[in-house]
Amino acid sequence: NAGVTQTPKFQVLKTGQSMTLQCAQDMNHNSMYWYRQDPGMGLRLIYYSASEGTTDKGEVPNGYNVSRLNKREFSLRLESAAPSQTSVYFCASSQPGLAGVMAKNIQYFGAGTRLSVL
């Protein structure tokens, strides 16, 4: 199994350019996530999709849009890239199962996309 696959691995953009980060999972998970990781900040949730057909904002959604194309694929789009969006982006998936204390919401991560905006 490939698990969670992200493309591309590296990208350099100029300010104002647009691009889409792709993510696909082969574990039949309902939930998918996009995070950004900046030095000293840990991971911050950008958007997530609890199930196919639904998306919700996370902690830092401004400047981003997402599409849950089908159960396998969840893409992140930067419409007009800014230097503040220079970061490492991670996609993850999970199958939360039961709610509450019995939830087993372990997340599986892709290898990341390293994005620089000049």
Added chain:
Amino acid sequence: SQQGEEDPQALSIQEGENATMNCSYKTSINNLQWYRQNSGRGLVHLILIRSNEREKHSGRLRVTLDTSKKSSSLLITASRAADTASYFCATAAYPFGNEKLTFGTGTRLTIIP
């Protein structure tokens, strides 16, 4: 805002020694998880402890949870060079949020051969 804060931010120990890192969080939780991140890689799940559990073991890992203090610790015994990585705690908020995790800022662990 970050739910979890790890302490220390960085830790260097000799191979064979034990490593302890701590996580504090702010709100009530359903469970707390620890993840490892090797340099340049994605996060990998290590262990999950539920809010009604106080201690859990997995191989050389021991996790404790004190919900009254809103804190957790991760102990790695008999450390190896391959344990060099960043370690993150992540919490699933109570009563909702079984889909979402909030990650801390991480502890960077260096094992000196």
